[in-house]
Amino acid sequence: MSQIPALIPTSLLLFALVSLLVGLRSARGAQLLAVAGMLFAFGVSALGLREVAFGGDTLRYAVGNWLPPIGIEFVFDSLAAYMTTLLTFTGAVVTVYAPKALAAETDGRQGMVYPSMLLVLAGLTGMCVTGDIFNLYVFLEVAALAAYALLALGERGAPVATLRYLLFGAVGGGFYLLGVAYLYFAAGTLNMAELATLLPELQESRAVIVAAVLMVLGLAIKMALFPMHFWLPDVYTNTASVPAALIAPIMTKVSAYAIIRLWLDVFPPGFFTEGVPIAAAIGWFSAAGILYGSVLAIAQHDYRRMLAYSSVGQLGYIGLGIGLANPIAMVGALLHIVNHAFMKGLLFMVGGVIKLRTGRTRIPEFVGIGRAMPWTMVAFTIGALAMVGIPPTAGFFSKWYLLLGSAEAGAWVWFAVIVASSLLSAIYFFRVIEMIYRDPERDSAVKDREPVEADGAPVSMAVPIGIMAGGIMVAGIFNVLIVRALLESVVAPLAGGG
Amino acid sequence: MRFASILLLAAVGGFLLWGSGDLPQRGDPESPASTGISTYYIQNAYHDSDTPNMVTAVLADYRGFDTFGEAVVVTAAALSCLVILLRRRRREDGSETGVFPDLDGDAPGGAA
């Protein structure tokens, strides 16, 4: 029995508590503690990842020594290791980035923000490692509650958007809990592993079908799967840069992860594809979401709102990978979780730098930023190219696997959607790139626009941005290592036509 | 809009009732939930944790981590309320739109 799975969320919780106490006095101290906590959790995750990837065994931890199904079990397999490493990494990077942006955008009480960030991370990592469907709900709400506080920071509209998110998120959480109730009363246990052994006999049960639909529906709301995305653009647009950079890259993905977990490890093989056409439904909604998100992103003038709609589209890729239900497409979806976390984290962080240095958020006002902060904009360009899917950035490879998957499945409509969406995202990202590098002195079309006079990004923000940009390239070029070491074993259950 | 909502709600309700058809009857002692792991709790709670109240035993021991999570949830909520409400007092700009005179009078934002 390994301590690693339990150590990740609990250490984050502990650090959250300490940093809350420190944060009452000193925001700086809280930040340092938050960074330390994230790095510690990242270190533990990475250790576990190594053990899982090379040792090959799933790490299990029974809380309180009560063997499942009596107690709650933590399961640290390839998928969980993959997710927690990503989450803690992103968290650490954003926490390093945070202080300057927070000081500029939130009015005091920064000491309270860092514990909230740690709590979000604790909740999300908890969702990843738990082996109990009810415990997953508890962590889901821990993350959600801490996230509401973060999201309500920021501009004046933020609380309205957050309250709407809260209400809708409560419905999502409620549906998930309702699904848990149905599943529990149909099968008699809450442990994922035990459910997996019990459910094959109950496949025909209407209660199990309803449970599956409800749980997936609830998680899909939390994931902002089209058409249940409508809370998302307002939230990302109005919130401050730091919460956006923390929550946009990872939070919705963890719900996607939970859907994948339910599908692969809880419900019987084939249940989501043949028993109830959940996978196909997710796929079709995702395909619609990709087109919808991309088209609306083109229509936006606000940088963050554009990114938000682009998120709706990008989440569609993950959903599409689920919908295709074959191993290679699922690899694409899982890879896209990491890629999109890097890309969106980078883009929101760049948005934060721009806002900090120039106070601007609208794309037409970005004229000349390329000259004011060249290196930040190189990083932005890398992120944008990755979003479009230009090789060898990471964004290309997830799309490539999804294309292979849809070719294999013969899903030509989805194939076309993936191809078309790249073109659409090229339109809205190159619009920004063009604006950034335009020079008002020599360009008659923008000469009445005020050029940016600003310093480059401060080191504490430039370094995290650089790390993300590097991550995009590394995750792209060495994607096979990730696929071979972790993802192939995860998607193996799908190989048998399931 | 309202009509669409009601239609949607009816569909949700119908779906839930349809699924509940395969749930056990009320009070059925043979239901999976009643014969599953709960048997262990009933039989061993006293022995394992020396407390006659099985709910307490499950809550605080067998599934203690849920309860821990519950405590975290409360902490998170308290922190969230703090962040949301305290922030108000630090606002310096006291700006324009739609700020009504404050109801409790302790927030300077509306007046300034």
Add this chain to the structure above:
Amino acid sequence: MMDPTFAWQPVVAVFVSAVAAILLSLTGEKRRNLRDSWTILAALIKFGAVFSMVPGVLAGETFEATLVEISPGIEFALRVDAAGILFAMSASFLWILTSFYAFGYMRGGNEVKQTRFFAMLATCLSATIGLCFSANLFTFVVFYEILSIATYPLVTHSGSDKAYAMGRQYLIYAITAGMALVAGMALVWQAAGTLEFQPGGFLDADMGTGMLWAIFLCFAIGFGVKAGVMPLHSWLPNAMIAPTPVSALLHAVAVVKAGVFGFVRLTGYTFGPELMGAIGAAAALAAFAGATILLASFIALTKDDLKARLAYSTVGHLSYIVLGIALLTPQAMLGGAYHMVTHAAMKITLFFCAGAIYVHTGKKKISQLDGIGRQMPLTLAAFTVGAVGLVGVPTVGGFISKWYLAAGAVDAGQLIFLGVFLVSGLLNAAYLLPIATRAFLRTSEDHPVRNEASPLMVVPIAVTMLLALMLGLHPDGIFQFFSIAELIVSDVTGTTFGEGGTP
């Protein structure tokens, strides 16, 4: 990673200019002599690395370097074969000349953002050589996309509103093409389970005609855009808004030839000539290419802007090569392959001349060039040689390639394409030669004294002119281009050529 057959030359050849791009962006605008020396150094190393492989390739050796597995079952790998080295030789050699020329041009015109310009140019060269040496379709597409994107800042270099409009159009074409390629590649992987290029092709007929046509269409769009096959050509004349060295190297040699080279890889190494013929794809491609040759020539006649006329001439001549490949006969392919080199030499000469005239006198329109031959006789002499070569007059390289193209059309029994070649030769003469006669035979007060452009520009012009002449007088004399072209054809079709290029 270091397998026994790992060869350094291709790796160096590909990545040296990428390293140079980083070095020169770090050096920056202030120390421009140091910055520019990085470019020259990289260009020389690159050419040296490419040239060092020529004897080996001619002797039947292949140089391979597998870098990293980039997708399960697909490696990011370089392999040098005859087709690759032919294109790489012409591109890397012309880069040296273009670099010198570009220093003259950029400094002469006091252009801004020179650092970005040279960095992007170097990146483009990395991508070009990379796609020459790609061992499989995947690597090819990766470099192809990098090339597309890295060209964008060059197209919009002037920063004017018009440049951005053109850049936008360029991007839409380029990204559409890129996505078509990626889609086609996914289909190939689905159908064949491999992406490795093989002489003679690796697809076969039992994959189903529908699938093969879908693959072909994706690739035809993907490569057709870059190769300027009508109706996908319209970005190319507009991209001439870029500075002239870019037009010269990228829009006459590297980028557009990348599309043509894609057709070589598609026909010769993916489908294989037999399969292309069997499903009728070659005939369709030939029809589009033939139509493009004629239409582009007619449009060129109507253009008064010198660069625009040259651009349409490029559109036409690219389709010569595509047509040569699509005719599928060994002679036509030989002609097409050789035309890749000769057209590069001739067209870059013409563009260099146009740029020299513009920087030196500020003139862009053909109608303003009366008597300019008196002022810049060397430049205009080089221009005349290039023009004559494109028309197809013997002693210049263009004759040789056109000869084989025409012979190939006869072999194929497609006399209509023979007619296309002949008519277009006349049209070439009609739109290019008047410029030369106007420059030398008319007089004008504008150009009273002899006054050439900077030697940084004139010397490269002279060298490319000589190259064009050499290619016609002694096809194998310089860098053995003709032998390499023969080797490509024998790789692909299995035909071996006797002395003097007869099968």
Add this chain to the structure above:
Amino acid sequence: MTVEFIEIARYPYILIVALLLVGLYGMTVKRNLLKKVIGMTIFQTSIYLLFIQGATKQGATIPVLDPALGNEDPTLYMNPLPQVIVLTALVVGVAITAVALSLLVLLYRRYGTLDEVELLRRMKEQAS
């Protein structure tokens, strides 16, 4: 299937679903955000009820050990697990409500209204 819908032993499910729909109705149709929050709590309560009703066993007593009954026969005690779940879920629900209410307080202080349409309009105004 239709038979089961009206079967009398299913009445708890029907009542619970009815309550759930009442809550959802409040959340979707009402414009006042406070009413939406009330709807949310009703919705959550219905889920707790679903758990609790599933814990019952006919003829069983509360899950507190009665020395007279012993602990050998599980049919004598109700199922403790759903009750634990409800205890936890209930606290989660309260926490969500607390955060929602504090947001409401903030909104009301800031805008003087809790009408959703009006708030959204003002939010858009401020964004542009």
